[in-house]
Amino acid sequence: MSSGHNTLFFRLAGPMQSWGTSSRLQLRRTDAYPSKSGVLGMVLCAMGVKRENSDTALEPLNRLLMGVRVDRSGTLDWDYHTAGAKIGIRRADGKIKETASTHEYETLLSRRQYLYDASFLVALHGDADTITACARDMENPTWPLFLGRKCCIPAEPVFARTGSFDTLTDAFSSVLWQPRVNAIDRDDNRGTRTLDIYIEHPPGSKIPKDARLVYDVPRKFGFFSYEPRWVAKNQVTVAVGETIQRLQPDARRGDPYSKHFKEVARPSRLKLDSYLCVFCKSPAEEVHHVSYENNEHETDSDLRSLCEMCHDACTMLEYGRDMRAHRVDPSDPAQRRMILHQIERLLKERRHGQRRKLLRAARKEL
Known part of the structure; x- marks a missing residue:
């Protein structure tokens, strides 16, 4: 890993992922691709930074531009979730709801959305010293890394590699798209693949016409405090590489x-x-x-x-x-x-x- 590299790649792939930028109360949705708060949260986990100290550590990380390449979009589905922990559900009058028979606190109910079987290539782009520090910690994380929630375990190492590129689009163009198994992910014999990418727009320049305002730049974890950023959708055509998995004959x-x-x-x-x-x-x-x-x-x-x-x-x-x-x-x-x-x-x-x-x-x- 060169100290002059200005781009850090992550591979976010697993059976389940959840990246909610609009989750509220009992309805927990996920976006179609990873959020910046979720990705930077993983970086802080790798660094071993606690929530109460996250505001200082987030300052240089928030200045990095983030992009996402959708290698496999996955499917969306819901989980009907129950939780206890004696927290209780408040009624309109402010009291805690109790069961009629035992007068214990009622179970917390929620509907949680997940992305199943998705794979994303995420890139952070910016100051070379910050990228080098992040890469060092992501290669040897202090705490376990999860794909949005603790029940979402990565299917492969999150840290991919580093590189030096002028733009995030150039960075994504340099990485081959690899099907897991040709029979599953690849329905043709083309040598290239066109993929969706979501690129963070640099502050201070003209905003693209189709850009989306996303509130997912964290000020401090542990509090619902996020700043906005502009994200523009585009596409990139990349070469197809070797399959990731080789089926062993059963x-x-x-x-x-x-x-x-x-x-x-x-x-x-x-x-x-x-x-x-x-x-x-x-x-x-x-x-x-x-x-x-x-x-x-x-x-x-x-x-x-x-x-x-x-x-x-x-x-x-x-x-x-x-x-x-x-x-x-x-x-x-x-x-x-x-x-x-x-x-x-x-x-x-x-x-x-x-x-x-x-x-x-x-x-x-x-």
Whole structure:
């Protein structure tokens, strides 16, 4: 990290976020992107600054310009929230509401809005010394960092990196957009992505026509005391980078019909078992994996020949137990009773199913 860098990047991504600039009483809304008060609150957490001392620490931070790039907008939803702590709800006459039966304070009720599965790239831009100090603390935070509320845990490290740029737009243009998984976040093969950005307008210059006045510049935490700033929405086109997550092949969904399996492993195991089910000695119709450790490179020890009924029983046992690489082994004497019990259940269900099918056919004839 260079001491001359004037821009600090944060990655705010997680299952839940909430950035309320207009939350009041029992109705707690969230904005569509992070607020400056929420971001600076995280910086003070990283610095270990208490609320009562926040006014002094906020002075240099408030002079930094903030921008947000919406990499994944997420979805909005509500949570019906209850809380106790013997605080109580005041009535119109100023008294505390009590329950009729126990005369205890009534529970506090509220509706709280959250952003689900969103991801934002946030940048603070300004004095290089202030940026350097913030980056140092964000890399090794004193207190835990949250995405607006304590129940909103970051999915990845908040500190991203620093850099030197003329404007926030230039800063956002320099960072690649990375899909989590192509199948989820990317529905095309384009090499660029156009994203919404929200840029804080510098004080003292002409205000953009479509700018929005937001009261989220904190004077001191612990008190509802905020100053306004102008925020303008724009767009930026960035290059697409590599996926963040690489899906590991699920053993249950590994390709059992690979060329090796079909042409080599399956015929070899059937021949070894004389084309008979290893469990009941009926003619074998399936080849069952007892291990996926050598998926697509199976040997005879990874497979067992089974009839259709025994294969269905073993498969249902595996799904019910959420097995991974190692599966049910029908040649293991210790597992025989379990497999027999599952076969009995299958036969019973199939008899009932056949009975229902006959009854439906009879009704149609009537």
